Amino acid sequence: xxxxxxxxxxxxxxxxxxxxxxxxxxxxxxxxxxxxxxxxxxxxxxxxxxxxxxxxxxxxxxxxxxxxxxxxxxxxxxxxxxxxxxxxxxxxxxxxxxxxxxxxxxxxxxxxxxxxxxxxxxxxxxxxxxxxxxxxxxxxxxxxxxxxxxxxxxxxxxxxxxxxxxxxxxxxxxxxxxxxxxxxxxxxxxxxxxxxxxxxxxxxxxxxxxxxxxxxxxxxxxxxxxxxxxxxxxxxxxxxxxxxxxxxxxxxxxxxxxxxxxxxxxxxxxxxxxxxxxxxxxxxxxxxxxxxxxxxxxxxxxxxxxxxxxxxxxxxxxxxxxxxxxxxxxxxxxxxxxxxxxxxxxxxxxxxxxxxxxxxxxxxxxxxxxxxxxxxxxxxxxxxxxxxxxxxxxxxxxxxxxxxxxxxxxxxxxxxxxxxxxxxxxxxxxxxxxxxxxxxxxxxxxxxxxxxxxxxxxxxxxx
Amino acid sequence: xxxxxxxxxxxxxxxxxxxxxxxxxxxxxxxxxxxxxxxxxxxxxxxxxxxxxxxxxxxxxxxxxxxxxxxxxxxxxxxxxxxxxxxxxxxxxxxxxxxxxxxxxxxxxxxxxxxxxxxxxxxxxxxxxxxxxxxxxxxxxxxxxxxxxxxxxxxxxxxxxxxxxxxxxxxxxxxxxxxxxxxxxxxxxxxxxxx
Ligand code: SF4
Numbered sequence: 123x124x125x126x127x128x129x130x131x132x133x134x135x136x137x138x139x140x141x142x143x144x145x146x147x148x149x150x151x152x153x154x155x156x157x158x159x160x161x162x163x164x165x166x167x168x169x170x171x172x173x174x175x176x177x178x179x180x181x182x183x184x185x186x187x188x189x190x191x192x193x194x195x196x197x198x199x200x201x202x203x204x205x206x207x208x209x210x211x212x213x214x215x216x217x218x219x220x221x222x223x224x225x226x227x228x229x230x231x232x233x234x235x236x237x238x239x240x241x242x243x244x245x246x247x248x249x250x251x252x253x254x255x256x257x258x259x260x261x262x263x264x265x266x267x268x269x270x271x272x273x274x275x276x277x278x279x280x281x282x283x284x285x286x287x288x289x290x291x292x293x294x295x296x297x298x299x300x301x302x303x304x305x306x307x308x309x310x311x312x313x314x315x316x317x318x319x320x321x322x323x324x325x326x327x328x329x330x331x332x333x334x335x336x337x338x339x340x341x342x343x344x345x346x347x348x349x350x351x352x353x354x355x356x357x358x359x360x361x362x363x364x365x366x367x368x369x370x371x372x373x374x375x376x377x378x379x380x381x382x383x384x385x386x387x388x389x390x391x392x393x394x395x396x397x398x399x400x401x402x403x404x405x406x407x408x409x410x411x412x413x414x415x416x417x418x419x420x421x422x423x424x425x426x427x428x429x430x431x432x433x434x435x436x437x438x439x440x441x442x443x444x445x446x447x448x449x450x451x452x453x454x455x456x457x458x459x460x461x462x463x464x465x466x467x468x469x470x471x472x473x474x475x476x477x478x479x480x481x482x483x484x485x486x487x488x489x490x491x492x493x494x495x496x497x498x499x500x501x502x503x504x505x506x507x508x509x510x511x512x513x514x515x516x517x518x519x520x521x522x523x524x525x526x527x528x529x530x531x532x533x534x535x536x537x538x539x540x541x542x543x544x545x546x547x548x549x550x551x552x553x554x555x556x557x558x559x560x561x562x563x564x565x566x567x568x569x570x571x572x573x574x575x576x577x578x579x580x581x582x583x584x585x
Numbered sequence: 586x587x588x589x590x591x592x593x594x595x596x597x598x599x600x601x602x603x604x605x606x607x608x609x610x611x612x613x614x615x616x617x618x619x620x621x622x623x624x625x626x627x628x629x630x631x632x633x634x635x636x637x638x639x640x641x642x643x644x645x646x647x648x649x650x651x652x653x654x655x656x657x658x659x660x661x662x663x664x665x666x667x668x669x670x671x672x673x674x675x676x677x678x679x680x681x682x683x684x685x686x687x688x689x690x691x692x693x694x695x696x697x698x699x700x701x702x703x704x705x706x707x708x709x710x711x712x713x714x715x716x717x718x719x720x721x722x723x724x725x726x727x728x729x730x731x732x733x734x735x736x737x738x739x740x741x742x743x744x745x746x747x748x749x750x751x752x753x754x755x756x757x758x759x760x761x762x763x764x765x766x767x768x769x770x771x772x773x774x775x776x777x778x779x780x
Contacts, residue, residue, distance in 0.1 A: 150762055165697065167611065177607035184604040187597040200746075206589035258768060259759035275759065282761045302760035310769060317769070318682055344715045344755040344770025351712035352678050362596065369741060373611070373733040376750070377697075387626055387698035388733075388752050391715075391770070397746035399711055410592045418599030 126450060129472040129511060134444035147279065148442040154275070155436040157385025158486065165377070174374045176490035179427035182365055183417065189332040189365045190408065196335025200397045203405045210240035213409045217242060217324070217357060218249055220405055224355055226251070226322045230313075232339070232346035233257040234326030235273050235430060236359045236409060238452040242324075253324075254316050256345040258309055265292050271446025273453055274383045274432035279445050313345075323349030327360035327406070328429070329375055333368045336396035337406065340379060340389040347393050356404045358395070362413050363426040375429060378488035382431040416464045421499045425460040427489045434483035434493055440476050449473060456483040456493045463500055471509040474500035532571065611734040619696045619729040620778065627699030630753040631766050632774045640664070643723065643777045647688065654685025654718060660707050661690050661723060671709035678712035687717035687771075693739050694724050694776075697732045700752035701776065704745040711747050720751070720771040725779045 126133070138144055162168050182189060194204045207213035213236075221229065229246075231237065231253055243253045243264075255264045259276030263269060265288045270276030277285070286300030295308055325346045330337040337358055339346045350356040366375065372392075380386040398404040417423050435441045435455030446454035451462040451470060459473035474497045483493040504510055568576070586594070624634045637643055640663045647667045651657055658681075659668035668688055693702040701722050705711050714720050730736050740748070755770030766772055 153762070170609070171611070174607060174609040174611075177604070177609075180601075180604035181606055184601050186600050187593050190593060190596065206587070206592055208588040208591055212588060256769065257759070258757045262759065275762075277759055278762075280761075282763075285760055302763040303765050305760055306757055306765040306768065310767060313769060314682075318679055342755065343757050343768030345768070347715045347749070348712070348769045351710070351715060362592065367606070370734070370737045373737045374609070377733050384758070386630065386752075388695075388700050388750065390630075390752050390755055391749055392700070393747070393749040394745070395747055399747070408592070410588075410595070414592060414595035414599055417596060417601075420601070423599075423601065 128450070130444065130448050130450070130476040131472065131511075133448035133450060134440075134476075137445040137448055138443070143281075144443055144445075146281075147445060150278065151436045151442045154384060155433070155486070158382055158433055158436065159385075161381040161385040161387065165381070171374060171378055172488055172490050175378055175429075175488055176427065178366060178371050178374060179489050181367065182363070183423060183426060185367075186362065186365065186417065189367060190362060192332040193330055193335055193365055194408075196332070197337075197406060198335070200335045201404075202335065202398060203403065205405060205407045207407055207409045207411070209411045210409075213240045213359065213407055213411070214242050214245040216407050217359070218246060218251065220355065220357060221246075221251055221322055224322065226355065228252040228254075228320050229322040229324055230254050230256050230316060230320045230345075230349040230353070231260075231324040232326065232341060232349055233260055233276070234324065234359055235270075235453060236326060236361055236411075237324065238270065239411065240359075240409070242359075254313070254320070256313055256317070256349060257341070257343060258306060261309060261313070262288060265289075269447070269452070271454065272432060272435055273430050273455075279447065317348045317352050320349070321353055322355040322357065323353035324357045324359065325350060327358050327364050328379070329366050329372060330360055330364045330406075331367075331369050331372070332365055334396065336369070336394050337364075338372060338376075338392055338394050340376070340392050342386075342390045344391055347391060350393075350395070351399065354402050356395070356398070356402065357407065358404070359407045359409060361409050361411070363428075379429055379431055382433040382486065382488040412465045416461070419464065421503075422460060422464060422496055424491050425457065425464075425493075425496060427491050428457050428461075429489055431488055433486040433488065437482045437486050439478055439480065439482070444476065449476065456497065457491070460493065460496045460500065463504065467504060467507060468509045471504045472511045474498075474504060475511060475514060532569070536569070611732065619731060620726045620780070622696040622731075623694060623699060623729050624778070626697065627753060627774075627776060630699055631756060631764075632699060632753040632776060634776045634778050636778045636780050638780055643688075646777070647686070647721075651686045651719070651721075656684050657686040657688065658684050658709075658713070658717075659688040660709060660713075661688060664688055671713070678710045678716065681710060681712055681716045684713070684717040686719045686721060687713050688721040688723065689714060690723040692725075692728050693736060694729045695731075695733060695736045695750070696729050698750075698752055700736075700750040702736065702740065702748060702750055704743070704748040706745065714749070714751060715755075715770045717771055719773045719775070720754070721775040721777065722751075723777045723779065 205216045262277040271279040282300040289295040290297045327337045328340045380389045441455040451458050462470035477497045479494045481494045644667045657668040658671050691701040754766045754774045755768040756766050757768040758764045
């Protein structure tokens with residue numbers, strides 16, 4: 123999913139034009155991060171839980187092919203149909219074929235970032251299938267003809283007044299009513315009708331258990347269950363990395379997922395689908411789409427441990443102030459910036475640079491992914507393979523020249539200090555993004571080198 | 586080669602060398618006050634807990650309080666004088682769309698997160714706890730375990746085609762992070778806690 127050619131910096135610039143909105147976005151996400159902190163502090167052994175989650179996922183990655191086969195065999199024994207898709211295209215074709223062969227023209231869908239990654243909605247629409255996203259946040263972005271800006275909070279970028287206006291246009295609610303309770307109730311009634319009439323439901327998968335062949339879907343709204351239990355066909359799309367070895371491991375992941383995501387002790391619903399409902403059919407589509415390639419990249423394979431809690435986004439100072447759409451990828455934020463270059467390094471070369479490398483993401487990640495280290499490593503891979511963003515390339519070229527010669531380093535330092543004193547506007551101008559919302563520091567008289575030369579003879583007093 | 590085999594081959598080639606099978610122990614009872622914790626947590630996420638001692642108390646509560654709509658259904662035979670008794674798969678799930686209250690039972694609940702475990706065995710239909718406007722669950726205080734690890738110890742001893750943890754009423758905070766109870770599932774959840 124790449125909808126424009128603009129890079130992260132350019133899109134972030136657009137987002138930053140409305141300063142009060144940026145502050146609001148920033149504060150809202152930080153509030154979610156704080157809720158996470160409170161929830162985490164309440165349970166004993168949080169670090170041990172993270173460690174367990176991380177180790178289980180390490181074990182999954184090291185045995186993935188075996189676990190996938192085991193999962194397939196058990197799911198089939200449960201009466202579930204298993205399909206394999208090498209890429210987004212094949213995934214979409216499998217889904218369309220399943221719908222067409224059952225004469226289905228309208229489906230309901232609950233949240234699935236994988237189907238966003240595959241652009242499934244667009245594909246199905248083009249082929250005459252109507253898709254309704256039933257997660258309220260996704261329903262809203264669908265009305266707005268946008269994509270989710272956050273994996274857990276899809277319309278976190280939208281103000282309630284804008285949502286009220288969308289509902290006014292599309293659902294006929296009174297103009298100017300932006301009350302969240304009223305709008306939610308409206309969507310509830312509208313979608314209830316939809317749930318009752320659709321023959322096929324598509325859901326994502328949070329965890330797929332190799333040992334039992336069951337899969338677990340977590341929601342707060344109950345929309346995955348409403349869809350699946352009322353439809354004749356349930357299609358569940360999952361990436362190959364969603365496998366966990368044993369059912370008891372769900373204990374670890376369900377304890378960390380919602381706490382990390384929103385600070386809830388658990389999602390309202392954690393539904394375990396093992397066999398199809400009598401009279402209905404269940405299909406699982408297992409998708410690779412670049413994941414096996416990422417598995418082979420030693421430095422980046424840990425990104426496949428992600429359980430999509432969104433905590434790294436809520437805490438990221440860049441994400442909070444640039445908005446999810448500035449990443450121009452189905453998955454935004456720090457983890458999206460690691461996953462995207464795997465799919466297309468050139469197209470997403472800007473993303474690993476959209477980070478301060480502060481490490482906050484790594485600290486909150488419930489499965490201990492070394493997120494900021496991987497971002498740093500991607501930068502090196504990207505620069506080496508010649509895909510660095512243009513401005514970065516020029517700056518780094520100049521840096522290399524200056525830093526590799528002591529003379530030019532000294533001269534550059536002198537010039538810099540002179541410049542900042544005499545002509546600060548030459549540095550602090552609209553062409554230098556660092557100075558947005560910042561003031562110049564006071565310039566020292568001498569460089570450290572000069573100061574040291576002058577003072578080295580004044581021996582320090584004995585203490 | 587089929588996509589399946591291509592994927593499995595690529596994965597087998599690229600997967601890292603072995604990582605040990607993790608062993609961990611989180612089973613230690615972390616709280617002794619299981620009922621108290623359960624009540625606090627579930628109340629904190631929008632549920633209501635009514636401590637009771639007899640089925641009669643539940644019947645009276647239903648008669649007095651479940652009056653937002655006419656249709657109350659249950660899978661508990663002892664409540665058949667106050668609610669319509671459902672039979673396993675007797676209807677299509679669509680026939681449940683006008684259910685106002687559903688009263689079901691559970692044999693397992695988790696103190697740390699306020700969730701109850703429900704499988705399709707006791708339900709007339711998987712859709713029931715979602716499609717009803719209000720959900721009520723009858724729980725024995727002795728069936729509350731401390732955390733999710735302990736819960737899976739219990740769950741693993743049983744088999745099911747479908748099972749779900751339910752923790753409170755359905756909810757959303759998608760509009761400016763304002764919490765609204767009653768997204769697509771029930772608008773309220775009441776637990777009758779048999780002490
Ligand atoms: S990388 Fe970690 S913190 Fe970020 S979404 Fe994935 S699991 Fe959550």
